[in-house]
Amino acid sequence: MTVTPTAIDTSIDVSSIKKETLLQQTWNGLKKNRLAMVGLFLIILLLFVTIFADFIAPYGVDDQDLTRAYTAPCKEFIFGTDDFGRDIFSRIVYGSRYSLMIGAVAATLSAVIGMLIGSLAGFYGGKTDNILMRFIDIMLAIPSTLLGISIVAALGNGIRNVIIAVAIGAVPAYARIVRASILSVKEQEYIEAARSIGASDFRIIMHHILPNCLAPIIVQITMSVAKAILEASALSFIGLGVQPPSAEWGAMLSAGRAYIRKAWWIVTFPGLAIATLIFGLNLFGDGLRDALDPKLKT
Amino acid sequence: MIRFILKRILALIPVLLGVSFIIFCLLYFTPGDPAEYMLGMDATEENIQELREELGLNEPFLVQYFNYIKNIVLHFDFGKSYTTKQSVTIELLQRVPATVTLAVLSVAFATIIGVVTGVIAAVKQYSIFDKLATIFALTGVSMPNFWTGLMLIIIFSVKLGWLPPSGFSTPMHWILPALTVGMASSATIMRQTRSAMLEVIRQDYITTARAKGQKEIVIVFRHALRNALIPIITVVGISFGGMLGGAILAESIFSVPGIGKLMVDAINVKNYPMVQGGVLLIAFAFSIVNLLVDILYAFVDPRIKSQYKSSGKMKKKAPIVATKAKEETT
Numbered sequence: 001m002t003v004t005p006t007a008i009d010t011s012i013d014v015s016s017i018k019k020e021t022l023l024q025q026t027w028n029g030l031k032k033n034r035l036a037m038v039g040l041f042l043i044i045l046l047l048f049v050t051i052f053a054d055f056i057a058p059y060g061v062d063d064q065d066l067t068r069a070y071t072a073p074c075k076e077f078i079f080g081t082d083d084f085g086r087d088i089f090s091r092i093v094y095g096s097r098y099s100l101m102i103g104a105v106a107a108t109l110s111a112v113i114g115m116l117i118g119s120l121a122g123f124y125g126g127k128t129d130n131i132l133m134r135f136i137d138i139m140l141a142i143p144s145t146l147l148g149i150s151i152v153a154a155l156g157n158g159i160r161n162v163i164i165a166v167a168i169g170a171v172p173a174y175a176r177i178v179r180a181s182i183l184s185v186k187e188q189e190y191i192e193a194a195r196s197i198g199a200s201d202f203r204i205i206m207h208h209i210l211p212n213c214l215a216p217i218i219v220q221i222t223m224s225v226a227k228a229i230l231e232a233s234a235l236s237f238i239g240l241g242v243q244p245p246s247a248e249w250g251a252m253l254s255a256g257r258a259y260i261r262k263a264w265w266i267v268t269f270p271g272l273a274i275a276t277l278i279f280g281l282n283l284f285g286d287g288l289r290d291a292l293d294p295k296l297k298t
Numbered sequence: 299m300i301r302f303i304l305k306r307i308l309a310l311i312p313v314l315l316g317v318s319f320i321i322f323c324l325l326y327f328t329p330g331d332p333a334e335y336m337l338g339m340d341a342t343e344e345n346i347q348e349l350r351e352e353l354g355l356n357e358p359f360l361v362q363y364f365n366y367i368k369n370i371v372l373h374f375d376f377g378k379s380y381t382t383k384q385s386v387t388i389e390l391l392q393r394v395p396a397t398v399t400l401a402v403l404s405v406a407f408a409t410i411i412g413v414v415t416g417v418i419a420a421v422k423q424y425s426i427f428d429k430l431a432t433i434f435a436l437t438g439v440s441m442p443n444f445w446t447g448l449m450l451i452i453i454f455s456v457k458l459g460w461l462p463p464s465g466f467s468t469p470m471h472w473i474l475p476a477l478t479v480g481m482a483s484s485a486t487i488m489r490q491t492r493s494a495m496l497e498v499i500r501q502d503y504i505t506t507a508r509a510k511g512q513k514e515i516v517i518v519f520r521h522a523l524r525n526a527l528i529p530i531i532t533v534v535g536i537s538f539g540g541m542l543g544g545a546i547l548a549e550s551i552f553s554v555p556g557i558g559k560l561m562v563d564a565i566n567v568k569n570y571p572m573v574q575g576g577v578l579l580i581a582f583a584f585s586i587v588n589l590l591v592d593i594l595y596a597f598v599d600p601r602i603k604s605q606y607k608s609s610g611k612m613k614k615k616a617p618i619v620a621t622k623a624k625e626e627t628t
Binding site: 035134135137138139141142143144145146149150151153154155156226230233234237238239240250253257260261264267268271274275276278279282283 | 312313314316317320321324325327328329436437439440441442444445448449451452456539540542543544546547550551561562565566568570573577580581584585
């Protein structure tokens with residue numbers, strides 16, 4: 001038996017195709033998308049600001065100078081000062097820590113719970129599915145802002161409770177997405193193969209099913225970070241979340257509301273910071289969706 | 299068709315019971331004694347006990363829940379407000395007109411702006427208008443709506459002095475809140491309209507309509523838009539929930555005397571019966587809107603309607619079309 005040159009060629013081709021992992025494919029797709037790159041840039045910029053806040057902020061987060069209260073944006077205070085004469089730029093820089101932390105923790109929490117519910121419902125079907133999904137239906141009947149408000153009202157103020165409230169509000173979306181994608185791969189032959197060699201349910205879900213429905217989950221995570229940050233700042237804004245004098249962006253907006261006629265900059269810049277971060281996350285999420293799964297493209 | 303509607307209304311009951319149970323649990327296990335809140339700091343122990351007895355707060359949890367539901371179903375009574383000691387039902391109903399006005403105006407604004415810009419963006423794909431509309435949509439969904447509200451106040455009330463910053467008495471007062479609530483949703487609706495229209499515009503029957511010399515405007519609205527309506531209606535229905543949430547924030551920014559403002563005020567003074575009643579009422583409204591959306595599908599799409607009419611096996615298919623469209627947009 002001699003190996004023909006054509007046979008060698010195909011084998012090389014196959015191995016070179018295999019080398020491109022999902023991560024690389026996604027990255028190559030993303031690189032071409034200019035808007036997604038803008039989004040990524042904004043996200044990295046804010047991460048950078050969060051990490052090096054101590055070096056970037058020209059003043060301390062609580063440094064007061066009552067003689068300079070209500071200073072309009074100028075060279076010294078590029079975003080102006082608030083009613084206590086605190087530098088708004090510095091407070092926004094430090095405040096990024098709250099938003100990013102709330103976004104990251106809440107999205108992780110809701111992803112874990114949602115994936116658990118979704119996998120159980122999708123994988124076992126029948127009664128389990130019915131009970132879990134009816135529960136999700138009930139949660140979906142309450143608009144998420146309202147659900148967040150009710151949960152914080154019950155648990156009390158504070159950053160931990162805000163995270164819990166926002167995370168619970170995001171669970172239904174994950175549960176539905178994971179359930180739908182599990183239903184689509186559950187009947188495939190490789191699942192049957194895994195089961196026939198004696199893999200446990202847990203192993204099948206973790207190693208065979210979830211990796212194959214990663215694309216929509218990853219997209220949902222980016223989107224839910226954005227949503228979590230928005231909802232958390234909304235809760236702080238109506239006075240239920242992180243409380244002033246903390247430099248959380250929503251809380252800053254809430255505190256500045258009273259001076260809206262006198263000093264427009266107090267409410268303008270924290271909101272601009274929220275909008276920029278959400279804008280970045282949305283652009284990146286959109287790009288990621290297109291790169292991961294062209295079918296989902298809208 | 300009527301059987302389908304009845305079935306959907308029946309299916310609402312367990313969902314609403316579930317909502318009431320969750321909210322009741324949440325607020326029941328909240329630390330603090332309602333009787334103490336009602337009587338204030340200088341109440342004696344006996345007074346508190348008396349009031350607890352009167353409000354039924356000494357009953358076991360499930361009995362309290364059962365009584366709560368019983369009063370709602372039989373007497374449409376959501377309990378007594380802790381602060382004003384008036385019926386929650388009456389206070390809530392007084393606030394309904396403002397919230398409904400705001401919601402309807404916001405939905406109308408969001409739908410008109412979203413559909414019109416979406417259609418133009420799709421018809422003139424890749425044009426400068428399309429790009430501008432896409433950027434508008436991306437910024438629109440990124441802005442927190444309470445911030446949008448404050449910015450609108452700064453621009454139109456403080457700087458230009460054109461519109462009043464708070465209150466809800468005249469149509470002039472309605473403009474800013476409706477813009478605030480509708481803005482983000484108009485962006486979502488625009489994106490959905492654009493992609494739905496793009497899909498339809500490539501179909502053969504559009505080419506046929508063009509070939510027979512039909513006017514462009516008739517093609518766009520009669521031939522294309524009608525066939526792109528299902529996903530658009532779906533996204534309008536879904537955004538309605540977001541708009542209800544946005545209305546809560548907008549009401550407290552613009553001092554609109556609506557249910558949202560009532561609830562936020564109630565939460566701050568731990569007036570829980572009011573919060574419970576408000577959440578239930580909004581969840582109920584939201585479920586009704588979802589039901590209306592499902593019914594609307596049938597009127598828009600003759601295929602779905604015929605499925606309702608034909609008896610037997612086909613009946614089940616209609617909701618599937620609807621849910622499929624719903625899943626695509628979420």
